[in-house]
Amino acid sequence: MLFNSYIFIFVFLPIVLLGFHFIGQRGSHRIAISWLIAASLFFYGWWNPAYLGLILVSIIFNFTIGGLLEKNSSKLILALGIIVNLGLLGYFKYANFFVNNINVLTNGNIHLEQIILPLAISFFTFQQITYLVDVYYRLTKNYDFLHYCLFVTFFPQLIAGPIVHHKEMLPQFTRDIFGKLKASHLAVGSSIFILGLFKKVVLADNIAIHATPVFEAAENDVVLTMFEAWGGALAYTFQLYFDFSGYSDMAIGLARMFGVVLPLNFYSPYKANSIIEFWRRWHITLSRFLRDYVYIPLGGNRNGHVHRYKNLMITMLLGGFWHGAGWTFVIWGGMHGLFISINHAWNAFTKRIGARRFGAQLVAKIFGRLITFVAVVIAWVMFRAESLAGAMNMYSGMFFNNGKAIPLPSWLEPMLGDVSGALKMLGFTYHGMFYNGVFGNSNQGVIMLFFMLLIVWFSPNTLDWLKDEKPALGLDKFLVKRERKFLVWKANGLYALIVAAIAAVAIMYIQQESEFLYFQF
Amino acid sequence: MNNYEGYLFKILFLTSVFLLIVASISYIYDPAGIYHNSFKKHNSPSMYADRLLKSRNGLLWPEYSWNRRDVKKILAKKSNNIDCAIIGSSHVYQVSSVRKNKSLTNICESITNLGVDGGTFEDFLALSYELINKKQKPNTIVFGITPWALDFYRDKRWGRYGDSYYSMKEILTENKIEQNSKDVFDWSYLVNLINPLYFLQSIEQVGKKELKINEAPVFEHSIGLDTLVMLADGSIISRSKSITNSKTTRIPVGGTVYKIRPGSVYSEVAIALFTKLVRKLNESGINTVILMTPYHHNVWLNNNPTKKVLLEVEARIRKLGSVLGIDVLGSYNPEKNGCSPDEFFDHMHAKDSCLSKIAN
Numbered sequence: 033m034l035f036n037s038y039i040f041i042f043v044f045l046p047i048v049l050l051g052f053h054f055i056g057q058r059g060s061h062r063i064a065i066s067w068l069i070a071a072s073l074f075f076y077g078w079w080n081p082a083y084l085g086l087i088l089v090s091i092i093f094n095f096t097i098g099g100l101l102e103k104n105s106s107k108l109i110l111a112l113g114i115i116v117n118l119g120l121l122g123y124f125k126y127a128n129f130f131v132n133n134i135n136v137l138t139n140g141n142i143h144l145e146q147i148i149l150p151l152a153i154s155f156f157t158f159q160q161i162t163y164l165v166d167v168y169y170r171l172t173k174n175y176d177f178l179h180y181c182l183f184v185t186f187f188p189q190l191i192a193g194p195i196v197h198h199k200e201m202l203p204q205f206t207r208d209i210f211g212k213l214k215a216s217h218l219a220v221g222s223s224i225f226i227l228g229l230f231k232k233v234v235l236a237d238n239i240a241i242h243a244t245p246v247f248e249a250a251e252n253d254v255v256l257t258m259f260e261a262w263g264g265a266l267a268y269t270f271q272l273y274f275d276f277s278g279y280s281d282m283a284i285g286l287a288r289m290f291g292v293v294l295p296l297n298f299y300s301p302y303k304a305n306s307i308i309e310f311w312r313r314w315h316i317t318l319s320r321f322l323r324d325y326v327y328i329p330l331g332g333n334r335n336g337h338v339h340r341y342k343n344l345m346i347t348m349l350l351g352g353f354w355h356g357a358g359w360t361f362v363i364w365g366g367m368h369g370l371f372i373s374i375n376h377a378w379n380a381f382t383k384r385i386g387a388r389r390f391g392a393q394l395v396a397k398i399f400g401r402l403i404t405f406v407a408v409v410i411a412w413v414m415f416r417a418e419s420l421a422g423a424m425n426m427y428s429g430m431f432f433n434n435g436k437a438i439p440l441p442s443w444l445e446p447m448l449g450d451v452s453g454a455l456k457m458l459g460f461t462y463h464g465m466f467y468n469g470v471f472g473n474s475n476q477g478v479i480m481l482f483f484m485l486l487i488v489w490f491s492p493n494t495l496d497w498l499k500d501e502k503p504a505l506g507l508d509k510f511l512v513k514r515e516r517k518f519l520v521w522k523a524n525g526l527y528a529l530i531v532a533a534i535a536a537v538a539i540m541y542i543q544q545e546s547e548f549l550y551f552q553f
Numbered sequence: 554m555n556n557y558e559g560y561l562f563k564i565l566f567l568t569s570v571f572l573l574i575v576a577s578i579s580y581i582y583d584p585a586g587i588y589h590n591s592f593k594k595h596n597s598p599s600m601y602a603d604r605l606l607k608s609r610n611g612l613l614w615p616e617y618s619w620n621r622r623d624v625k626k627i628l629a630k631k632s633n634n635i636d637c638a639i640i641g642s643s644h645v646y647q648v649s650s651v652r653k654n655k656s657l658t659n660i661c662e663s664i665t666n667l668g669v670d671g672g673t674f675e676d677f678l679a680l681s682y683e684l685i686n687k688k689q690k691p692n693t694i695v696f697g698i699t700p701w702a703l704d705f706y707r708d709k710r711w712g713r714y715g716d717s718y719y720s721m722k723e724i725l726t727e728n729k730i731e732q733n734s735k736d737v738f739d740w741s742y743l744v745n746l747i748n749p750l751y752f753l754q755s756i757e758q759v760g761k762k763e764l765k766i767n768e769a770p771v772f773e774h775s776i777g778l779d780t781l782v783m784l785a786d787g788s789i790i791s792r793s794k795s796i797t798n799s800k801t802t803r804i805p806v807g808g809t810v811y812k813i814r815p816g817s818v819y820s821e822v823a824i825a826l827f828t829k830l831v832r833k834l835n836e837s838g839i840n841t842v843i844l845m846t847p848y849h850h851n852v853w854l855n856n857n858p859t860k861k862v863l864l865e866v867e868a869r870i871r872k873l874g875s876v877l878g879i880d881v882l883g884s885y886n887p888e889k890n891g892c893s894p895d896e897f898f899d900h901m902h903a904k905d906s907c908l909s910k911i912a913n
Contacts, residue, residue, distance in 0.1 A: 038744070214557075215557035215558045215561060216557045218557070218561055219557040219560045219561050219564075222561070222564065223564075226564075245805065245809075248807065248857070248858075249805065249806060249807065252806060252807055252854075252855040252856065252857040253855045253856075254805075254806045254807075254854075254855065464803070466803075467803065468803065468805055468806060469802070469803035469804060469805040470805045470806070523556055523557045523559070523560035524556070524560065525559075525563060527560070528559075528560050528563035528564050528567060529563070529567060531564055532563065532564045532566075532567030532568040532571060533567070533571060535564065535568045535571075536567075536568050536571035536572050536575070537749075539568070539572060539747065540572070540575065540747045540748070540749045540752070541749060543744065543748055543749075
């Protein structure tokens, strides 16, 4: 069941909310929790009931290991817990990948049936590893099994994050007030959910029709023009942005309807002025996990620059591998590891020469955003491509026009007069910029890209808009000090009209359910 | 001051009002004639079909007018003394016996074209039912099989003549199909009321004049008219603008995805039912032929997923033809039909000049 489906919005969600309200009104806190767990398991099982057993076994195993660690902080027990979790993830997510690579390396013929990746396994595995590590370090309290179950299965964040931390979730579940619906939570939550839905079904799904055919063509060895390759790369850049941003908003909004505040996971990442800042804004909870449970345990920046870069690279390679069992994801992680290392080196260099005192920060802000954005777009190509060959085909189109003459629109030739001949001698043709026809309606595509760029660079985001309602944990550190009076959400008629209009359009566009991109990770 | 209860109520109320307005406009103007036939009181599909059979140059077919399945069903019933009836999708719209580039002349002197938009497996059964129950049956039925047509539910529009489909299915399976299983409410009709594209098409209808049935003037088929034309045999001449645009539009390598999805290209259950259909028609004295219309050359470049599907389905169709002992004409591969790249409107619709090279 997808958040962006009629059955979820008009059947599942109202029933779960009403049931929660009905039970909570009678003061049955534990029954309300049980109701939410049952609903969450139903939500998970809707996709494939066979994997319900897997998530339940995983919960029981980790809670048992956590209990043992509480009694005895044994490294052996912790290691057992982590190995079993990673083993489960490794089997379902990476077994086919490893077997295929072993076959290639050894010219072998080991056969392994295609293993279907259980939904959300990457997310609930990481969540539970953090729990085990924190129990070992005595950073947890005695949690109740019911509360722990909800921590893992809570449907707004179960499928694609945020990767929540027990410290921020379990205290919310144990409050007496949990289980009682409030109009303020419903108003704030539904508004955030509606904006997220709009981003997904109107923006992400409509720009996808310009991205997908270009990447498919690249996989099929089509000689793409420079404009098609960049158009496809940019279209995917915005598709992923609005898809993930929309999902994150919907998750935050849904949780809020039940009175739960989720951690911030996405905060206008394309506004970042550096790649380091980008990773503080994109998939924030994954970055936090990688920092706290991989980068810092590896040594972080404690042993000099070389070690720092090595640790960064390892962390980002693992981060890439977490996204998918394929070399394209590993290379994508490596590209970001390299970008971040260069960024740190650059910061150290400018600090040493004192460039920061000469107003270079202003220049960095102006060019930093552009350079960061371009670097991210280039890396997304590797992330999206189904094979290395497909990615290389895209890059060849983007940077070298695939070795062909650069095509210009045919209508330009008569307008240029004599200049057109000179341009031809310089290696231009007049076949049309989107010669292969894979970018879809090119005029429409270019206009959409332009407006989407304006939105991601200059418009306030959903959570900024609702900042007075404290919509997400960890939002405060992003908020600008100066007080903005306009475009601040209020529960009044004007905003009800705006949100209702957005809701109506979004509901109209839920004609074909399309999965969120992060569901595959 | 925040009034959260009031705000929630307003959101619910206003969203419902907006959607109700959209649904009402879509329902009232109903551009595809899905919900009612109010405008057809004086211009019924039956009247259109009657005029069409007598027309010299064909009839104009304005956008958002009659439902094509309504008209084709009546054509199936009313066209007599016909050699061949062809059933299929828009891929067979250009198959004709009344235009310069005649089709299938080796087997058909005259043709009734019963092709419909998105025509698929259920259309084969529904229209066959109309043909088998006629007094003057056609000598041959040609099934224009697209790569998606040997599977169930690849399109929903056959529901327009669902009764005919279920009647034929009952005959073939010798099982009575319960009325309640035929009358399952299709939510997609409700959802369609708030479909943004349907809404925009409905808006275009606001203020338009009442439809009339108009004979087409004498015109050049390769150029077309401002309005689409249905010729007397049911074949279709596209709008001149579409014909002109097709000459300059680039066809992407691999084509555009339309109803073809790798992994589930045909259903053996559907093929078994099709086998029964062919045998039933043969028992009734009607010959059957399978026709595959070509896809553009660019669809065959490189190893794209569409090409793989086309190869797989074509191989299965040839095997089916051999088992049934019936002719399989044409190919999805344009080169096997001798068609050139400029003989296509788009990646999957061949022009009459290309189709006339098959069985001629």
